[in-house]
Amino acid sequence: MKMTGRKFGYALLLFVFVLGGCKKEQPTTSLPRSFPEAEGVSSQGIIDFLDAAAKSRHEFHSIMFLRHGKVIAEGWWNPYKPELKHTLYSTSKSFTATAVGFAVSEKQLSVNDKVISFFPDLLPDTLSPFLSNLKVKDLLSMSAGQDPDPTFTTVVKDSNWVKAFLAVPIVHEPGTKFLYNTLATYMLSAIVQKATGEKVIDFLKPRLFEPLAIEGMDWEVDPHGINCGGWGLRLKTEDMAKFGQLFLQKGKWNGKQVLPAAWVEEATTLKIYQAPDAPQSKKDSSDWMQGYCYQMWRCRHNCFRADGAYGQYIIVMPDQDAVIAITCETPDMQDEINLVWEYLLPAIKTNKLDENTALATNLKQKLSSLALPFPVEGNNSVVASQISGKTFALEPNGKHLETMNFQFMDNMCKVSMLIDSTHYNFSLGSGKWISGETTLPGPDLLLLAKAHFVGLPPAKVAGSFGWKDENTLELVLRYIESPHTESITCKFDKNKVSVDFHYSDGLNNSQPELKGVMND
Numbered sequence: 001m002k003m004t005g006r007k008f009g010y011a012l013l014l015f016v017f018v019l020g021g022c023k024k025e026q027p028t029t030s031l032p033r034s035f036p037e038a039e040g041v042s043s044q045g046i047i048d049f050l051d052a053a054a055k056s057r058h059e060f061h062s063i064m065f066l067r068h069g070k071v072i073a074e075g076w077w078n079p080y081k082p083e084l085k086h087t088l089y090s091t092s093k094s095f096t097a098t099a100v101g102f103a104v105s106e107k108q109l110s111v112n113d114k115v116i117s118f119f120p121d122l123l124p125d126t127l128s129p130f131l132s133n134l135k136v137k138d139l140l141s142m143s144a145g146q147d148p149d150p151t152f153t154t155v156v157k158d159s160n161w162v163k164a165f166l167a168v169p170i171v172h173e174p175g176t177k178f179l180y181n182t183l184a185t186y187m188l189s190a191i192v193q194k195a196t197g198e199k200v201i202d203f204l205k206p207r208l209f210e211p212l213a214i215e216g217m218d219w220e221v222d223p224h225g226i227n228c229g230g231w232g233l234r235l236k237t238e239d240m241a242k243f244g245q246l247f248l249q250k251g252k253w254n255g256k257q258v259l260p261a262a263w264v265e266e267a268t269t270l271k272i273y274q275a276p277d278a279p280q281s282k283k284d285s286s287d288w289m290q291g292y293c294y295q296m297w298r299c300r301h302n303c304f305r306a307d308g309a310y311g312q313y314i315i316v317m318p319d320q321d322a323v324i325a326i327t328c329e330t331p332d333m334q335d336e337i338n339l340v341w342e343y344l345l346p347a348i349k350t351n352k353l354d355e356n357t358a359l360a361t362n363l364k365q366k367l368s369s370l371a372l373p374f375p376v377e378g379n380n381s382v383v384a385s386q387i388s389g390k391t392f393a394l395e396p397n398g399k400h401l402e403t404m405n406f407q408f409m410d411n412m413c414k415v416s417m418l419i420d421s422t423h424y425n426f427s428l429g430s431g432k433w434i435s436g437e438t439t440l441p442g443p444d445l446l447l448l449a450k451a452h453f454v455g456l457p458p459a460k461v462a463g464s465f466g467w468k469d470e471n472t473l474e475l476v477l478r479y480i481e482s483p484h485t486e487s488i489t490c491k492f493d494k495n496k497v498s499v500d501f502h503y504s505d506g507l508n509n510s511q512p513e514l515k516g517v518m519n520d
Contacts (some may be wrong), residue, residue: 029213045347089308094232097295182230189229375466428463
């Protein structure tokens with residue numbers, strides 16, 4: 001077939017888009033790449049989504065859009081990158097439920113098994129009828145019957161989370177009332193480990209991760225080495241998309257039935273309503289009122305999803321044969337997913353669309369130039385030169401920060417903080433991000449949980465700095481394998497400093513400014 005000049009140019013652009021958009025050749029373990037219009041998706045709709053995201057209050061970190069099993073758009077907001085993992089928070093729950101699904105298919109347990117049967121040595125002295133009747137499927141459907149959710153109090157004060165969960169009174173008949181309960185998901189992880197002899201992450205490796213060519217994942221554990229289940233899994237954005245695609249394909253991968261289709265159906269269909277008595281207007285406008293499945297949520301538009309705190313999404317769209325994976329930090333997860341329905345859903349068409357080189361070029365440029373803003377790039381050589389190489393001693397404070405040392409050179413600021421007798425060193429760039437690692441725990445929703453981060457590698461960070469005014473230095477540390485950022489504002493007044501820490505997750509921001517004085 002003869003190729004016209006126009007078609008040749010479009011084909012060449014497609015080749016450049018697919019290979020160049022990822023900045024390096026894709027390994028064979030990656031998902032296949034294509035072009036939006038070639039898969040029946042409007043590039044303009046994706047552009048409109050990116051423009052709306054830029055104007056929103058959501059801080060997007062990555063997005064990957066699949067249609068017909070092919071990646072048609074992907075982007076990472078610098079300093080987030082394709083090769084980095086990202087904390088999934090409760091998106092982890094869907095992977096834990098999948099481990100249950102594998103164990104069920106291998107006859108190692110049943111969803112009708114009684115929870116107490118797995119832990120006979122950890123039961124309370126008195127068994128209530130509700131506890132005695134609690135089944136694995138009640139944990140899967142968030143209908144364990146406890147109220148309130150015992151998660152946060154338990155993981156902070158107790159070392160044996162299984163025993164603590166079993167001691168919490170069950171006030172509603174299991175299976176009858178929805179209550180989001182992350183500790184119930186942890187119990188699923190503990191049950192899988194008890195039944196199979198393997199941690200969930202190890203159990204999933206040959207069954208899920210290896211068939212999908214997912215590598216480098218890690219998962220937080222409790223004080224007894226059990227994966228947390230309800231949180232703590234870290235994966236790359238493409239790994240998230242692969243998981244969604246597996247469910248879209250009803251458990252098949254490369255022509256092989258990896259996960260039983262019957263389990264996929266069971267895990268993604270309605271089990272219980274979150275608020276059956278809610279007004280219809282609320283149900284129509286909320287993606288949290290469409291029903292809960294097995295550690296997945298039903299969505300509007302006949303979709304289902306895995307989701308995690310601050311906006312980590314794997315959205316599966318069966319009617320459109322599409323998957324959208326998003327990592328983000330947002331204060332409003334409903335508003336974030338509304339952008340998907342407003343811009344990306346209508347961009348999906350039934351048939352292949354006409355070529356549009358201009359739109360394709362525009363989209364490629366937008367995706368390749370996504371970036372989060374730096375601190376203000378002002379420079380103050382006078383104050384910088386006065387404090388460079390100097391150490392400030394801080395008054396006793398709740399952060400246990402003892403000293404801070406600043407050094408400025410070549411558009412770089414090196415900061416050393418002494419916390420609990422341990423030095424933590426960071427390099428930050430002016431108008432750029434400087435990558436590094438640290439063992440200093442960053443902002444996190446479950447930072448106070450016992451055994452938190454135990455066994456995980458040092459956190460990856462990206463640092464940048466700027467002068468807000470002649471005396472005010474802003475340091476920004478992005479924990480780039482998590483949704484969160486730490487901002488440190490230092491106000492200098494001759495030989496004194498006031499230091500204010502701000503966490504982007506909104507937690508622990510009530511501490512007063514720290515005061516310090518320059519050492520002689």
